[in-house]
Amino acid sequence: MPAPRVIRRREGWLLIAPLAAFLVLWLGFPFLTDVVYSVSQVGFTTLRQPRLSGFGHYAAVLRDAAFWHAMGFSFRYAAVETVVQVAAGLALAVALAPILSRHRFLLAFILLPLMIAPALNGLMYRLMLNDFVGIIPAYLGMLSLSPDLLSTGWVFVTVAAIDAVQNTPFTLLLVLAALQAIPGELRDAARVDGASAWQEFRRVVLPLLLPVLGIAGLVRFIDSFRVFDHIYVLTGGGPGNETTGISIYIYKAFFQQQQLGLAVAASMILLLLSLAALSLLMHRSLRGAVA
Amino acid sequence: MIGRTLRWLLFLLTVLLLNLPVIVTVLTSLKTDADINASPPVWLFAPTLAHYRAVLDDPTLDFPRYLANSTVIAGGGTLLALALAVPAAYGMVRSGAGARLVLPLMVNLRAVPLVVFAIPFYLMYQVLGLLDTRLGLALIACIINLPLSLLIAVNAIAELPLEIEDAARVDGARTRVILARIVLPLARPMLISAGILGFITAWNEFLFGLILSTRNAVPVTVAATFFTTSFGVRWGDTAAAMVLSMAPPMVLGLVAARGIGSALTTGAVKG
Numbered sequence: 141m142p143a144p145r146v147i148r149r150r151e152g153w154l155l156i157a158p159l160a161a162f163l164v165l166w167l168g169f170p171f172l173t174d175v176v177y178s179v180s181q182v183g184f185t186t187l188r189q190p191r192l193s194g195f196g197h198y199a200a201v202l203r204d205a206a207f208w209h210a211m212g213f214s215f216r217y218a219a220v221e222t223v224v225q226v227a228a229g230l231a232l233a234v235a236l237a238p239i240l241s242r243h244r245f246l247l248a249f250i251l252l253p254l255m256i257a258p259a260l261n262g263l264m265y266r267l268m269l270n271d272f273v274g275i276i277p278a279y280l281g282m283l284s285l286s287p288d289l290l291s292t293g294w295v296f297v298t299v300a301a302i303d304a305v306q307n308t309p310f311t312l313l314l315v316l317a318a319l320q321a322i323p324g325e326l327r328d329a330a331r332v333d334g335a336s337a338w339q340e341f342r343r344v345v346l347p348l349l350l351p352v353l354g355i356a357g358l359v360r361f362i363d364s365f366r367v368f369d370h371i372y373v374l375t376g377g378g379p380g381n382e383t384t385g386i387s388i389y390i391y392k393a394f395f396q397q398q399q400l401g402l403a404v405a406a407s408m409i410l411l412l413l414s415l416a417a418l419s420l421l422m423h424r425s426l427r428g429a430v431a
Numbered sequence: 432m433i434g435r436t437l438r439w440l441l442f443l444l445t446v447l448l449l450n451l452p453v454i455v456t457v458l459t460s461l462k463t464d465a466d467i468n469a470s471p472p473v474w475l476f477a478p479t480l481a482h483y484r485a486v487l488d489d490p491t492l493d494f495p496r497y498l499a500n501s502t503v504i505a506g507g508g509t510l511l512a513l514a515l516a517v518p519a520a521y522g523m524v525r526s527g528a529g530a531r532l533v534l535p536l537m538v539n540l541r542a543v544p545l546v547v548f549a550i551p552f553y554l555m556y557q558v559l560g561l562l563d564t565r566l567g568l569a570l571i572a573c574i575i576n577l578p579l580s581l582l583i584a585v586n587a588i589a590e591l592p593l594e595i596e597d598a599a600r601v602d603g604a605r606t607r608v609i610l611a612r613i614v615l616p617l618a619r620p621m622l623i624s625a626g627i628l629g630f631i632t633a634w635n636e637f638l639f640g641l642i643l644s645t646r647n648a649v650p651v652t653v654a655a656t657f658f659t660t661s662f663g664v665r666w667g668d669t670a671a672a673m674v675l676s677m678a679p680p681m682v683l684g685l686v687a688a689r690g691i692g693s694a695l696t697t698g699a700v701k702g
Contacts, residue, residue, distance in 0.1 A: 152526025170551030255684030
């Protein structure tokens with residue numbers, strides 16, 4: 141940011157102070173709680189007097205097969221969502237750009253799924269998948285198909301597809317904005333030089349889109365990794381713990397199994413992992429600030 | 432010509448697929464129970480508002496209260512986030528304070544999944560008496576909205592011309608006055624987009640509503656799940672409840688689609 145210094149730094153910090161104070165209180169305190177409780181002996185009756193007890197909770201988490209299953213689910217899920225949403229967003233943006241550039245208001249109908257709570261989206265699919273009133277079993281039944289889409293073989297595909305349908309508009313939007321920013325002369329020049337439509341896309345357009353595809357993928361990976369809402373309302377993490385990602389694992393450990401130490405230690409591990417993602421983003425921001 | 436037709440066909444199919452759950456839910460909410468249970472599914476029917484009446488009038492459901500909860504929580508959280516973010520953004524842009532580290536750190540906070548703080552929040556709210564209160568959930572909504580609100584405010588203020596401010600400063604105006612009389616009016620379109628996007632995000636929040644509320648402060652996203660479990664097969668009422676829960680963010684989204692689109696792009700690309 142090229143900052144024209146029109147007020148003193150001291151005054152600047154004064155204006156930032158309320159925000160900073162709020163963040164220190166509302167994020168700093170929970171953070172400290174996580175740190176202390178993850179290395180303490182603490183139960184619901186001794187919440188105010190945690191006794192330091194070393195790294196036992198971490199060891200317990202790392203020995204817990206369910207934890208590794210949840211991490212595996214989150215990674216697989218996030219990887220699938222990232223690839224599918226970036227690819228579908230790219231394809232749809234390129235195919236629909238001529239329409240959406242000329243009739244801008246139509247974009248609203250594409251963006252509509254982004255306005256819906258993922259939890260409600262999950263509930264709507266419960267209605268659509270219901271054996272008695274749902275349209276999906278009804279029409280599959282007409283084709284003499286009756287897969288239980290929430291059973292072991294299908295459930296990953298089902299929850300992943302629901303997410304992809306809801307969030308592909310986001311990647312589509314980013315790619316569309318980047319497409320519209322490409323100067324027309326560049327594409328004209330390629331055409332004048334005799335490039336085919338595919339060559340024009342492959343050699344001119346795609347290289348220019350790579351940065352935004354990277355950003356879109358990163359954002360979608362981060363958001364998909366912590367997926368909770370629509371899976372929780374659709375399957376509760378099941379059948380078994382089949383669709384239990386890391387967020388649902390932490391939720392269940394604390395709110396259903398009352399394993400406070402385990403849940404807090406798992407939170408800390410997830411926090412450390414997300415700091416890796418944070419530093420990746422910081423790297424990008426700082427580089428952007430210098431450039 | 433064929434290319435153009437295919438493109439429009441693809442557009443229509445995309446819109447249909449993306450919005451299929453909403454279409455099906457809205458239709459279900461307007462059907463009689465007989466039509467809901469009809470097989471094969473019926474698409475043309477005489478609509479009824481009975482399910483909406485059932486949801487809104489039944490005093491044991493308390494649905495209007497859930498709607499009010501979400502409105503207060505999302506509205507309060509959004510306004511508080513803007514109230515904190517706008518002065519801070521002005522301070523950062525005009526003095527350079529915090530621009531190197533504090534700003535990127537806060538903007539990229541979204542990389543940290545808030546579920547890692549779910550348990551501390553629960554414990555902290557228990558101690559502070561904020562469990563199951565609208566204030567407690569509004570403060571969470573504020574945190575969730577802060578990164579994007581700050582980023583949008585910084586971008587909006589960085590684009591404002593300095594001349595008017597300089598003139599006011601020469602006339603002896605204090606920063607507080609400049610913020611209120613000059614910066615706020617000029618940055619208003621961007622800040623309204625940020626506010627609408629923030630309201631939608633906060634309205635749609637689920638995890639903290641689930642964890643931190645039990646009765647009094649339950650938001651509609653959580654309340655809607657009560658319906659599917661307690662109602663069993665009363666899908667008409669459930670669908671009506673879902674439509675009522677989705678309507679505010681969807682209407683806002685349709686009305687302000689362009690502003691939201693650019694706000695979302697800013698949030699991702701300029702972070």
